[in-house]
Amino acid sequence: MSATYGVPNLEHCIIIAVIHNDGTMHSIGVINLEEFDNAAAVEIFAGRSLDSEEFAIRVVAVADADHAAQGVFALDAITGAAERAGISLLNVIMTPKIAAGQHWTDLRTQEYGILPDPAMTAPAIAAIVDGFGPLPDAEEITRLFTEITPADTDHARTTQRDNPRFGRDTLHEVRKTIVEYLRTYDPDWADGGVIGADFAADERTRLLDNTAEGLAARIGVLVEVSGSARDALLGLAVIDIPTAARIYTHIANQLEGIHRAHMLAVAAVLYHVDGRPFHARDALYRCGLAVLGESGHLSETMPVIGRALLAAARANVETDTARRFLALGPIAARRFGIETPDYDLYPAE
Known part of the structure; x- marks a missing residue:
C-alpha cells in the first residue's frame, strides 16, 4: 500500500x-x-x-x-x-x-x-x-510557481538598448544574489551562526524580494534577446543548483509572456538535474501557458530549451538532455567575464 x-x-x-x-x-x-x-x-x-x-x-x-x-x-x-x-x-x-x-x-x-x-x-x-520521487506536495508546487506583481520591463528594455555592458552587469548581479543566498545556509554565517535560523530565512526572503527592484525586469529582457545569456544563467546555476532554481523561479514569477517562459524553461533544466522531475514538468507546463498567453501559437515562440525538454520527455531522456544543457552553461558564462565551476557530465566514470 x-x-x-x-x-x-x-x-x-x-x-x-x-x-x-x-x-x-x-x-x-x-x-x-x-x-x-x-x-x-x-x-x-x-x-x-x-x-x-x-x-x-x-x-x-x-x-x-x-x-x-x-x-x-x-x-x-x-x-x-x-x-x-x-x-x-x-x-x-x-x-x-x-x-x-x-x-x-x-x-x-x-x-x-x-x-x-x-x-x-x-x-x-x-x-x-532513479530521479522520480518522492512526489512533492501539490500545494507547495502551486505556491512555488504562483505569479506575483509583474516587473516593468520597459525601462530595462531602454537600458539594454543603450548600455553595451547590460548583459554582463545583469549576470554579475545574478551571480552575487546566488552566492549571498547560498551563504545563508552556512552554519558559520552571521557571527558563527549565533543569530539563528529565523534570521537566515528572513535574509533569503529579503534577497528574493530584492529582485523586484530591477533585476527581474533586466533578466526578463536579457533572456528574450540573448541565447548566450540564457546559457550563462545555467552556468551561474552550477555554483549551487537548488539555490539557482529557487531564485530563477522567483524571477520567473515576476515576468509575463515570453520572458516568463524563458526563465521557466531554464528553471526546468535545473529541477531535472536536481532530481525534482515533478517540479521540472510543472515549470515546463507553465512555460507553455506563458507562451500561449502571449501569442496563442505554442510552436512559434516556445523557448528552444522548452522545446528540447518536451522532445526529450517523449523519449524519456529529460534528465540527460537537461544535464547537457547545464554543461554548456559555464562556457557561456565566461563570454560575459564570469568564472563558474565546470559541470561534470560524467561524475561516475
Whole structure:
C-alpha cells in the first residue's frame, strides 16, 4: 500500500492493483468512493482477460470513519465481481489513510498492521535513486510557481538598448544574489551562526524580494534577446543548483509572456538535474501557458530549451538532455567575464 506514494491525494478511494505471479506490478487503478456503485464493480472486469494462473489482484479501500461504510460496500462489490470473473484475490484491505503509522486490516485473512512511511519504502527509495520521487506536495508546487506583481520591463528594455555592458552587469548581479543566498545556509554565517535560523530565512526572503527592484525586469529582457545569456544563467546555476532554481523561479514569477517562459524553461533544466522531475514538468507546463498567453501559437515562440525538454520527455531522456544543457552553461558564462565551476557530465566514470 505504501508503495503507492507516487499517486497524489489518495483518500476516500478504492485502489485496485493487478499483479503478475512473479510479484511485479501489471497495472493500478484508483476509483473515488463517491463515484462508486455496483455497475462500476462489474465494469472493472468486463471484457478483461486476466489469467488467474498469471495474475492476481490486491484491493485497498482508503476510507476514514465517515467513509468506512462506503469502503466496505465497494470492497464487497469488487471482490464479488472478481470471483465471478475467476480472478484471484491476494488481499482485501481497509485503511483510513495512506500515511506512516496508520492501521490496516485485511478483511479476508484478518491480518493487520501499521503502514510505514510511504517515502521510505523500497519502491520509493528506488524511485528517488532513479530521479522520480518522492512526489512533492501539490500545494507547495502551486505556491512555488504562483505569479506575483509583474516587473516593468520597459525601462530595462531602454537600458539594454543603450548600455553595451547590460548583459554582463545583469549576470554579475545574478551571480552575487546566488552566492549571498547560498551563504545563508552556512552554519558559520552571521557571527558563527549565533543569530539563528529565523534570521537566515528572513535574509533569503529579503534577497528574493530584492529582485523586484530591477533585476527581474533586466533578466526578463536579457533572456528574450540573448541565447548566450540564457546559457550563462545555467552556468551561474552550477555554483549551487537548488539555490539557482529557487531564485530563477522567483524571477520567473515576476515576468509575463515570453520572458516568463524563458526563465521557466531554464528553471526546468535545473529541477531535472536536481532530481525534482515533478517540479521540472510543472515549470515546463507553465512555460507553455506563458507562451500561449502571449501569442496563442505554442510552436512559434516556445523557448528552444522548452522545446528540447518536451522532445526529450517523449523519449524519456529529460534528465540527460537537461544535464547537457547545464554543461554548456559555464562556457557561456565566461563570454560575459564570469568564472563558474565546470559541470561534470560524467561524475561516475
